[in-house]
Amino acid sequence: MNCEDYREAISADPSFEDADHVSQCTDCREFRAEIMALDRKIEQALEIAVPEVSIFELPVRDSSRVVAMPTRRRTSRPAWFAMAASVLVAAVIGIRMFAGGIEYESLADEILAHMDHEPYALRVANRPVSDRRLQSVVPANVATLDHSAGLITYAQTCVINGKKIPHLVIQGRRGPVTVLLMPEEMVSETIPLNGDHIDGYILPVGSGSVAIIGERDETLELIKNSVVDSVTWDI
Amino acid sequence: MDSSSAESGRRRRFDRLVSGFYPDMFRYAAWLSRNREIAEDVCQEALLRAWKSLDSLREDGAAKQWLLTIVRRENARYFERKRLDTVDVDDLSAAQAAMLAEPADDEVDDLRKAIYGLDDDYREPLVLQVLMGFSTQEIADHMGLKQGAVLTRLHRARLKLKESMELKA
Numbered sequence: 001m002n003c004e005d006y007r008e009a010i011s012a013d014p015s016f017e018d019a020d021h022v023s024q025c026t027d028c029r030e031f032r033a034e035i036m037a038l039d040r041k042i043e044q045a046l047e048i049a050v051p052e053v054s055i056f057e058l059p060v061r062d063s064s065r066v067v068a069m070p071t072r073r074r075t076s077r078p079a080w081f082a083m084a085a086s087v088l089v090a091a092v093i094g095i096r097m098f099a100g101g102i103e104y105e106s107l108a109d110e111i112l113a114h115m116d117h118e119p120y121a122l123r124v125a126n127r128p129v130s131d132r133r134l135q136s137v138v139p140a141n142v143a144t145l146d147h148s149a150g151l152i153t154y155a156q157t158c159v160i161n162g163k164k165i166p167h168l169v170i171q172g173r174r175g176p177v178t179v180l181l182m183p184e185e186m187v188s189e190t191i192p193l194n195g196d197h198i199d200g201y202i203l204p205v206g207s208g209s210v211a212i213i214g215e216r217d218e219t220l221e222l223i224k225n226s227v228v229d230s231v232t233w234d235i
Numbered sequence: 236m237d238s239s240s241a242e243s244g245r246r247r248r249f250d251r252l253v254s255g256f257y258p259d260m261f262r263y264a265a266w267l268s269r270n271r272e273i274a275e276d277v278c279q280e281a282l283l284r285a286w287k288s289l290d291s292l293r294e295d296g297a298a299k300q301w302l303l304t305i306v307r308r309e310n311a312r313y314f315e316r317k318r319l320d321t322v323d324v325d326d327l328s329a330a331q332a333a334m335l336a337e338p339a340d341d342e343v344d345d346l347r348k349a350i351y352g353l354d355d356d357y358r359e360p361l362v363l364q365v366l367m368g369f370s371t372q373e374i375a376d377h378m379g380l381k382q383g384a385v386l387t388r389l390h391r392a393r394l395k396l397k398e399s400m401e402l403k404a
Contacts, residue, residue, distance in 0.1 A: 012385075035393060042393075043365050047366070050257065
């Protein structure tokens with residue numbers, strides 16, 4: 001191997017070994033040392049800080065939509081019976097899927113269940129979501145929210161009662177506070193929300209409503225005021 | 236195993252993989268896009284895709300390469316959708332400039348700027364090799380290139396950086 005080949009190989013892959021050539025060529029030994037030093041610096045330069053991982057809502061595979069198939073067993077019934085049974089099972093699955101899966105007793109139940117599906121949303125964080133993400137999740141005809149409403153650390157489009165809605169998390173005094181903006185979900189009065197260690201309410205806001213949920217001793221009033229002030233749907 | 240315990244097992248597996256490899260995913264996305272905000276968006280999309288296709292990952296030992304492949308595809312999709320213009324290093328947005336604002340000594344800082352200024356074709360294999368620890372064959376497989384092409388790109392990338400640093404000195 002000549003010097004040119006060696007230098008090309010070592011600069012393409014610093015782990016390349018050719019002990020014979022290096023032992024005989026001082027220049028290439030120096031070149032190798034330079035490349036190794038450069039690589040250590042490159043590694044430092046590439047090591048940028050990583051933000052805390054924030055995973056938005058992961059689609060939950062709804063187990064209620066899965067109809068358990070009976071254990072297969074030997075049977076003396078004719079083949080047409082098995083086919084008819086298969087069609088029936090498929091029809092049941094289809095009907096349940098089109099019916100929308102889980103039926104909730106109330107909007108409050110669905111909201112509380114929805115919160116359980118997003119463990120990543122409910123964490124104390126100090127890094128705001130980007131303005132771009134906030135704008136993409138909260139359309140201008142729903143609300144004009146910015147970070148003056150509080151430190152918004154999570155923004156995701158979710159589905160409640162079959163409608164897409166912005167789901168936000170704002171950091172409160174005691175921890176994360178969930179805010180759901182529901183422009184098409186009209187309620188006639190404030191509905192309390194009580195879960196394990198959490199409290200909140202669904203507030204009627206014009207032709208829609210806003211759900212705000214935090215830790216049991218959280219002060220929701222300040223967040224409520226700034227969120228409600230930002231709402232742009234018909235009030 | 237009933238469906239709910241299978242689902243929670245799936246979720247635990249996903250969480251374990253994400254907690255282990257998210258730093259790699261983010262750094263790779265950041266150096267591909269040269270923008271921290273875009274990298275976060277790309278990683279979010281990649282995580283969602285990874286979740287949906289988790290069952291196709293047979294061995295967790297192959298998870299890093301699998302996740303980085305998803306990041307690469309999501310980054311390409313992002314730029315297809317947005318059709319972003321290429322940027323000049325001297326005219327950066329705040330999110331782009333944040334890539335270069337990491338605390339470092341002067342030499343590393345200069346080198347970071349030089350890497351930032353490398354063509355995508357040179358920067359990506361360098362990141363995969365130095366930061367992700369990929370072999371040149373793995374880089375070739377990952378990028379859909381021949382190993383010879385990868386070696387050439389890596390050689391040129393290092394020579395450009397070396398020249399750049401010599402000029403600064």
